Amino acid sequence: MKYKKVLDACCGSRMFWFDNQDERTLFIDIREKCERIVDIGTHGTIGRKPIVVNPDLVADFRKMPFENETFYHIVFDPPHFYKGAGATGKIAFQYGLLKETWKDDLRKGFAECFRVLKPNGTLIFKWCESEIPLKEVLALTDNKPLYGHRSGKKAMTHWVAFIKSNVAL
């Protein structure tokens, strides 16, 4: 099977993409096609049309169906809500929900992302600190982040960059 260069490891409704049909990218999610009208979204999209989750491939980031060292770049934006306000219907639909097993799930997700990344490939991890601090989540991988960006006040959103280095420094 010929793979694309980029992987979105849990694409949801692909909200953050400039082009949500980007031809270089394989979009996967654990959910099969589903759609719903929800009153959340970005400024321009709110309530305008249904939120559609429609991955190219239904797959689990904890056990990805790809060979080692397949992708040049991966974006990993797993669910970040666990028990709090986010655990309600519409937000859960938009972003998914963490389970009791979230630590193990995210540990496996990181491990799988690094397994299927090519050497020197890059991983961008997105995390919203609505309930769980970024620090606790970054502790689930041995890979050292390069740098990041944070925004927002109430629920701080972080974008964190990694590179896959096979050589111990």
Ligand SMILES: C[S@@+](CC[C@H](N)C(=O)[O-])C[C@H]1O[C@@H](n2cnc3c(N)ncnc32)[C@H](O)[C@@H]1O
């Ligand atoms: C925060 S949302 C992604 C939002 C997306 N980045 C966007 O721009 O719209 C997280 C997604 O992870 C998916 N997900 C949860 N567990 C998963 C798993 N084990 N494997 C793959 N996808 C998973 C959820 O179905 C949900 O769509």
